[in-house]
Amino acid sequence: MKTILKTRHFVNLESLSTTEINSLIERSLAFKRGEPAPDFSGKTLVNLFFENSTRTRSSFEMAEHRLNMHLLPFETATSSVQKGETLRDTCKTLEAIGADALVIRHGATGYYEELMQTLNIPIINAGDGSGQHPSQSLLDLMTMVETYGTVEGKVVVICGDLQHSRVARSNADILKRLGAIVYGSGPIEWYDPAMGIPYLPMDEAVEQCDILMLLRVQHERHDGTTRFDPAVYHTTHGLTDERMNRLKHSAIVLHPAPVNRGVEIADELVEHPRSRIFEQMKNGVFARMAILEWCFSTKSIKGDDADDNTN
Amino acid sequence: MKTILKTRHFVNLESLSTTEINSLIERSLAFKRGEPAPDFSGKTLVNLFFENSTRTRSSFEMAEHRLNMHLLPFETATSSVQKGETLRDTCKTLEAIGADALVIRHGATGYYEELMQTLNIPIINAGDGSGQHPSQSLLDLMTMVETYGTVEGKVVVICGDLQHSRVARSNADILKRLGAIVYGSGPIEWYDPAMGIPYLPMDEAVEQCDILMLLRVQHERHDGTTRFDPAVYHTTHGLTDERMNRLKHSAIVLHPAPVNRGVEIADELVEHPRSRIFEQMKNGVFARMAILEWCFSTKSIKGDDADDNTN
Amino acid sequence: MKTILKTRHFVNLESLSTTEINSLIERSLAFKRGEPAPDFSGKTLVNLFFENSTRTRSSFEMAEHRLNMHLLPFETATSSVQKGETLRDTCKTLEAIGADALVIRHGATGYYEELMQTLNIPIINAGDGSGQHPSQSLLDLMTMVETYGTVEGKVVVICGDLQHSRVARSNADILKRLGAIVYGSGPIEWYDPAMGIPYLPMDEAVEQCDILMLLRVQHERHDGTTRFDPAVYHTTHGLTDERMNRLKHSAIVLHPAPVNRGVEIADELVEHPRSRIFEQMKNGVFARMAILEWCFSTKSIKGDDADDNTN
Numbered sequence: 033m034k035t036i037l038k039t040r041h042f043v044n045l046e047s048l049s050t051t052e053i054n055s056l057i058e059r060s061l062a063f064k065r066g067e068p069a070p071d072f073s074g075k076t077l078v079n080l081f082f083e084n085s086t087r088t089r090s091s092f093e094m095a096e097h098r099l100n101m102h103l104l105p106f107e108t109a110t111s112s113v114q115k116g117e118t119l120r121d122t123c124k125t126l127e128a129i130g131a132d133a134l135v136i137r138h139g140a141t142g143y144y145e146e147l148m149q150t151l152n153i154p155i156i157n158a159g160d161g162s163g164q165h166p167s168q169s170l171l172d173l174m175t176m177v178e179t180y181g182t183v184e185g186k187v188v189v190i191c192g193d194l195q196h197s198r199v200a201r202s203n204a205d206i207l208k209r210l211g212a213i214v215y216g217s218g219p220i221e222w223y224d225p226a227m228g229i230p231y232l233p234m235d236e237a238v239e240q241c242d243i244l245m246l247l248r249v250q251h252e253r254h255d256g257t258t259r260f261d262p263a264v265y266h267t268t269h270g271l272t273d274e275r276m277n278r279l280k281h282s283a284i285v286l287h288p289a290p291v292n293r294g295v296e297i298a299d300e301l302v303e304h305p306r307s308r309i310f311e312q313m314k315n316g317v318f319a320r321m322a323i324l325e326w327c328f329s330t331k332s333i334k335g336d337d338a339d340d341n342t343n
Numbered sequence: 344m345k346t347i348l349k350t351r352h353f354v355n356l357e358s359l360s361t362t363e364i365n366s367l368i369e370r371s372l373a374f375k376r377g378e379p380a381p382d383f384s385g386k387t388l389v390n391l392f393f394e395n396s397t398r399t400r401s402s403f404e405m406a407e408h409r410l411n412m413h414l415l416p417f418e419t420a421t422s423s424v425q426k427g428e429t430l431r432d433t434c435k436t437l438e439a440i441g442a443d444a445l446v447i448r449h450g451a452t453g454y455y456e457e458l459m460q461t462l463n464i465p466i467i468n469a470g471d472g473s474g475q476h477p478s479q480s481l482l483d484l485m486t487m488v489e490t491y492g493t494v495e496g497k498v499v500v501i502c503g504d505l506q507h508s509r510v511a512r513s514n515a516d517i518l519k520r521l522g523a524i525v526y527g528s529g530p531i532e533w534y535d536p537a538m539g540i541p542y543l544p545m546d547e548a549v550e551q552c553d554i555l556m557l558l559r560v561q562h563e564r565h566d567g568t569t570r571f572d573p574a575v576y577h578t579t580h581g582l583t584d585e586r587m588n589r590l591k592h593s594a595i596v597l598h599p600a601p602v603n604r605g606v607e608i609a610d611e612l613v614e615h616p617r618s619r620i621f622e623q624m625k626n627g628v629f630a631r632m633a634i635l636e637w638c639f640s641t642k643s644i645k646g647d648d649a650d651d652n653t654n
Numbered sequence: 655m656k657t658i659l660k661t662r663h664f665v666n667l668e669s670l671s672t673t674e675i676n677s678l679i680e681r682s683l684a685f686k687r688g689e690p691a692p693d694f695s696g697k698t699l700v701n702l703f704f705e706n707s708t709r710t711r712s713s714f715e716m717a718e719h720r721l722n723m724h725l726l727p728f729e730t731a732t733s734s735v736q737k738g739e740t741l742r743d744t745c746k747t748l749e750a751i752g753a754d755a756l757v758i759r760h761g762a763t764g765y766y767e768e769l770m771q772t773l774n775i776p777i778i779n780a781g782d783g784s785g786q787h788p789s790q791s792l793l794d795l796m797t798m799v800e801t802y803g804t805v806e807g808k809v810v811v812i813c814g815d816l817q818h819s820r821v822a823r824s825n826a827d828i829l830k831r832l833g834a835i836v837y838g839s840g841p842i843e844w845y846d847p848a849m850g851i852p853y854l855p856m857d858e859a860v861e862q863c864d865i866l867m868l869l870r871v872q873h874e875r876h877d878g879t880t881r882f883d884p885a886v887y888h889t890t891h892g893l894t895d896e897r898m899n900r901l902k903h904s905a906i907v908l909h910p911a912p913v914n915r916g917v918e919i920a921d922e923l924v925e926h927p928r929s930r931i932f933e934q935m936k937n938g939v940f941a942r943m944a945i946l947e948w949c950f951s952t953k954s955i956k957g958d959d960a961d962d963n964t965n
Binding site for chain 1: 709936
Binding site: 081084085086087089090091093094097103105107108109289290291292293310311313314316317 | 387389413415416417418420421422423424425426427428429432433435436437439440441
């Protein structure tokens with residue numbers, strides 16, 4: 033029975049076992065309750081954001097700070113990426129210089145596949161093209177579990193731009209694995225049957241759901257061929273005052289933000305008691321602390337490991 | 344007699360009592376003399392600069408460092424502001440993530456009014472449009488008090504672009520409150536009678552003043568309709584060698600910088616013994632330490648508080 | 655015999671004595687072996703990069719971190735440089751605010767000459783126009799000495815864009831001073847006889863050299879008048895598989911990076927056992943630690959100092 037050590041990359045949730053995901057949720061909640069964070073003061077981390085971000089980036093930076101990590105500054109705009117350097121060479125450079133982990137957001141779906149072959153330090157995926165956004169998925173799960181204790185048997189409706197959202201894909205897959213009942217809603221032309229979730233019009237959705245996950249309309253990901261009318265979207269698919277009143281008493285509303293106020297959700301509802309939008313941001317820091325802790329935990333793979341759903 | 348705690352925002356000087364302003368000046372000078380700084384190592388601060396800056400931003404960052412604060416990096420150019428997120432949502436996000444205070448420079452005059460309604464953490468105004476620049480005003484006052492012991496009875500001439508300068512407005516108001524005699528100078532078409540200070544041509548100004556406050560010509564704030572000739576400006580309104588010689592022996596020269604050398608002041612005079620320009624930059628760090636200390640001091644408002652000039 | 659203290663600027667290698675250079679190499683290697691770094695926790699440093707960079711900037715930042723220095727953030731893109739402030743005034747501002755040293759990369763050759771007259775804090779040159787890149791030169795030397803124990807008597811071939819490379823000039827000069835036998839190679843139209851090194855075609859070069867220093871083709875420094883064909887360059891002057899096989903068994907290959915894979919060197923050879931390219935990046939951190947330590951070491955110049963080759 034040989035034991036080998038592997039670098040733990042956090043690139044998506046689907047490659048984690050259910051046990052691992054539940055344990056990450058548990059650790060996130062424990063950090064929120066005030067459990068002392070591990071001290072990673074000897075570790076250096078680099079955040080490589082090739083796409084704009086406030087909350088994901090700041091949230092990671094706060095998590096890194098709470099774990100006492102050293103943050104090596106990196107701005108893509110002033111890096112050698114501008115001289116045509118490949119992502120792979122940039123990352124290998126940072127590894128050579130002494131980085132202990134890289135948090136990366138990049139426009140290319142699955143950018144991390146090649147990196148996982150060549151780097152010996154963890155890659156933490158902070159969003160890849162139209163692929164995944166697993167730290168967002170984890171904080172969403174954490175927020176649901178915080179409210180309900182579990183997601184098993186809960187009705188989750190994901191409403192919005194299902195085709196372009198990385199949050200939707202990550203979340204639908206993992207929610208089903210954890211036993212939730214998942215529906216899609218929003219414009220039917222943005223509904224993607226390939227996601228394997230049934231469609232509900234918004235007016236039915238609000239009455240059935242325990243958790244309403246609103247997605248951001250991604251103006252910046254559309255090619256501009258379709259005319260998009262924010263007011264029409266709001267009336268037909270948005271969370272209006274009227275619809276908020278028809279939600280179950282216990283239901284909660286999630287949104288990955290930034291919110292287009294008056295489009296996905298009425299302006300005055302963003303801070304409604306049922307909205308968890310700012311709580312999600314708070315939770316994100318704890319979720320990312322759990323992710324970083326997980327990446328730096330030694331992983332031994334034994335020949336007879338029964339729960340080897342990881343990659 | 345009820346006692347409530349209020350968040351202390353530092354957005355302008357006019358809302359502070361004279362006692363508070365004098366106490367801020369005193370603390371600034373104490374820090375400069377080497378008085379130990381408070382330890383705010385548990386506090387996280389974000390600097391949001393929506394306009395370019397070297398000295399204000401670096402000065403705040405140095406002050407934050409001396410107080411042992413944690414600085415969460417934030418670059419507007421790579422934030423979700425680029426996706427159309429409002430200032431309010433960006434700030435609420437940072438508060439949710441765990442920021443304990445925000446230092447903000449923004450192009451919209453009075454941008455902080457709305458934020459003060461919704462945020463529970465201090466906002467420190469590092470410049471708002473054509474409004475205020477109160478930390479600059481404080482460091483100017485500190486520099487004057489350092490030289491003269493007081494500004495009471497001193498003749499201050501503010502020379503330059505009185506209409507577009509936020510420094511001019513802040514300073515003229517507060518200087519008058521503190522007992523100084525304030526004049527305006529510079530191009531008559533830039534003189535603003537609404538500021539309530541009499542006009543003096545530069546050649547008279549230099550002979551009468553104890554403190555000559557030169558303002559930066561704000562090329563970037565003009566609309567380009569007026570032809571501006573730097574050489575003519577220098578001859579008519581600038582501090583030339585000849586005018587420097589006619590200043591009182593004890594007089595001092597201030598400029599908020601960056602200096603347009605050869606326009607507001609002759610190149611070789613920037614480091615003249617009477618010039619306090621680089622001393623102002625040095626002082627700025629201590630003034631900002633005093634401001635941050637003030638914001639994090641508990642403030643109890645009692646029903647019978649006599650000196651409640653604050654808002 | 656009077657003793658004066660001078661600010662120690664690190665702007666090029668030619669102004670250092672051979673003793674100083676050897677001592678810097680020695681300290682670099684000592685840090686790599688794990689010798690404890692000095693604690694400069696009271697010192698504040700600013701990195702001013704007016705040209706894009708990943709490895710030089712990150713490498714300095716890691717070195718600064720290992721010496722416990724405080725790093726004051728500075729981005730040229732959001733500084734007052736955008737308002738037309740001169741480099742000199744920007745640097746004097748940072749000195750006034752409390753910076754203890756400045757690391758500068760700037761497009762103007764010899765930009766530091768004027769600064770050395772006016773600043774009382776060390777300037778560390780991280781690359782000036784088509785001038786020097788002395789920290790790169792030091793890490794190159796360190797890598798050679800690490801392999802061979804000395805560069806004396808070793809054959810070094812510098813291959814590539816000799817006219818535009820700041821690395822080439824720095825290295826050729828210093829290598830000759832340290833006793834190496836230096837040749838140039840690459841396109842004959844880029845060969846510069848003024849550098850005082852004989853020319854060898856690449857096919858001869860690979861057979862004779864102990865150290866092959868490949869230079870990056872600086873697309874961004876050419877004016878675009880000459881047609882450049884990467885495939886032709888690779889066949890004629892690049893390190894192909896076939897040429898790698900003809901290198902001496904003990905020879906090593908250096909490249910300052912970023913590498914144009916398939917141009918200066920075949921893609922699959924970048925991580926060849928004879929390639930020191932990623933080792934150079936690792937070494938760069940230690941070399942920069944040695945440079946910073948040197949700058950902050952007190953230097954006393956005595957009237958009878960025999961080895962005063964410094965400026």
